[in-house]
Amino acid sequence: MTRNAVKATDEAVKQGKDTQGTDKGLARRDLFRAAGLGVGALGAVAAGVTATGGTAEAAPAETTSTGYRETDHVRKVYEVSRF
């Protein structure tokens, strides 16, 4: 990122408010954009990694008392097992 962008974000933080969506949230967003982390940079690859089968799948862990109906899906968190 550029020096100016760093300065701008640092300034934003100094004046900062305290929650997301305020100056800090903006500074954070500006940092990501200045660093080349723009939405859309991953393009089709993003769809590839979030679609089923392309990547390990993240899901909530099973909690108590909600039954096991969803167990197969719900317990599945990641699948780095194909070594």
Added chain:
Amino acid sequence: MSSAVDHIVPPAVAEEELFRAQVYALLARLLARPPDAAFLTALGGLAGEGGEFGAALDRLAEAARDSDPAAVEEEFTTLFIGVGGSERTPYGSFYLTGFLNEKPLAELRVAMARLGIARADGVTEPEDHIAALCEMMAGLIGGEFAPEDGDTVGLDGQRAFFDRHVGSWAGRFFADLETSPSARFYRAVGAVGRSFLAVEARAFDLAA
């Protein structure tokens, strides 16, 4: 949390936060197993949007275009599986203590339980594998887990998890990957990971 169904649908996530989750998912995918031909082709179409991270994405695209699936698979095996010891050992415990399955893994398991993250059935690798951790970060950002206290995991929670279990070592791992003698395609993956984590750390500081 009144029912399990409530947290199946993730809450709305701001665009840049969604992008973070996508980068983590991409890293998880590339570090869990080698990319096949179709995925390499998709990676070849990546175009960075400036900055060190954007440049790293450009190099990853170039590396993908110059690689064939068989070679990348062999490279992956040498780097991470390798008979008689792999070139890299992508586990947090190893990086933090010099040994696998040490205290950092135990601490991670405690954190996972609290955050409502479970290991998939049939997975035998320790949970502190880099791909698993990247996937957990993606899930935390996307609001896909159901923390014990019924609350959602905000930036503070993400940061605490990141600092303890990811930022404490993964930057070194990615830097090592970048300079691994056997790496070609995965050097570019290392650069993407290292530059991304640097932005992540800085962004958490901004939000603090």
